[in-house]
Amino acid sequence: MLVTVLAGGIGGSRFLQGVRAVLDEHAGTGVPRPDAHLVAVVNTADDITLFGLRVSPDLDTVMYTLGGGSDTERGWGRSDETFTAKAELAAYGAQPDWFGLGDRDLATHILRTQMLAAGYPLSQVTEALCRRWPLGLRLLPMTDERVETHVVVADEEAPAGARAIHFQEYWVRLHAAPAVREVVLVGIEDTTPAPGVAEAIAEADVVLLAPSNPVVSIGPILAVPGIRAALHRRSGPVVGISPIISGSAVRGMADKLLPAIGVHTDAAAVGLHYGARSGGGVIDGWLVDESDAAGLATLEAAGIAARAVPLFMDDTGASSAMAAAALELAGSVGARR
Ligand code: GDP
Ligand code: CA
Numbered sequence: 001m002l003v004t005v006l007a008g009g010i011g012g013s014r015f016l017q018g019v020r021a022v023l024d025e026h027a028g029t030g031v032p033r034p035d036a037h038l039v040a041v042v043n044t045a046d047d048i049t050l051f052g053l054r055v056s057p058d059l060d061t062v063m064y065t066l067g068g069g070s071d072t073e074r075g076w077g078r079s080d081e082t083f084t085a086k087a088e089l090a091a092y093g094a095q096p097d098w099f100g101l102g103d104r105d106l107a108t109h110i111l112r113t114q115m116l117a118a119g120y121p122l123s124q125v126t127e128a129l130c131r132r133w134p135l136g137l138r139l140l141p142m143t144d145e146r147v148e149t150h151v152v153v154a155d156e157e158a159p160a161g162a163r164a165i166h167f168q169e170y171w172v173r174l175h176a177a178p179a180v181r182e183v184v185l186v187g188i189e190d191t192t193p194a195p196g197v198a199e200a201i202a203e204a205d206v207v208l209l210a211p212s213n214p215v216v217s218i219g220p221i222l223a224v225p226g227i228r229a230a231l232h233r234r235s236g237p238v239v240g241i242s243p244i245i246s247g248s249a250v251r252g253m254a255d256k257l258l259p260a261i262g263v264h265t266d267a268a269a270v271g272l273h274y275g276a277r278s279g280g281g282v283i284d285g286w287l288v289d290e291s292d293a294a295g296l297a298t299l300e301a302a303g304i305a306a307r308a309v310p311l312f313m314d315d316t317g318a319s320s321a322m323a324a325a326a327l328e329l330a331g332s333v334g335a336r337r
Pocket of ligand 2: 043057058217
């Protein structure tokens, strides 16, 4: 079985741990399945250049988490991290000073930047970086081309009463506090899916949308020209998992951005936003949390097969149960089609 998962950083990697565990279990004998059975297509629109270094937060979160090298307490970055370089930069008064660049993490960015400068596309750089980590999946950036999420925030001092800033500045420096007028994916029209992405979508038995941010993680992936079409064309099922539980984003601040695209912070509303594939949308099935079961009828009426199961990923066991439920729902919509 081949499973392709569209994912962002934290929600994406936690869910991927569950999918990987389920696939390993199906294979039996405790032997990890070869990478060929699980592909993660990951958002790169959060990427940013800092101090001349290219940083890919979502790719790195998936790589560190699945590779067993992430800081599970902090929720981002490397385990056993130190921040000496960051402190030295601060001593110089260097800006920006709000991005958490750890010493171990810096090695990843230095290597990525060096390989990109040497002419390798991001997909090949990612493959090279991943060789060190026992991922048990194939990690693909959504695109090799550069695209950056900017948000237009209210700013009374700006001439137009608003200004556009990089998503990371909004998210990390401003903690998503300013009101968002618009989310702009700069450069998205000129991107193409990275090598292997269209194939991974076409050939997978099941495509899953991880419980990742619908606006700045899954949104950019779906906005890469060609990816929606690939989802439409495939014959097998596409199932998504809600990142919203009981009207709020579990970890993170997805609830701050959904209003900017006119979507209620509600599990069923996000499912309807993705839409039934039969009606031009991208999903056949949608998992909501048990607490959101009231939305099931609306989803079914819109042509989306929906189930309510526990969706809180407090450990890999919970993520695995979610992954198993998603694959089961995929099996039932696959049989129905
Ligand atoms: P980011 O790129 O690091 O922001 O991570 P993602 O976009 O992959 O995931 C962030 C989103 O995951 C958050 O906005 C939450 O809505 C969602 N999320 C985080 N933890 C959980 C969880 O335990 N269960 C569910 N269903 N969603 C979660
Ligand atoms: Ca992200």
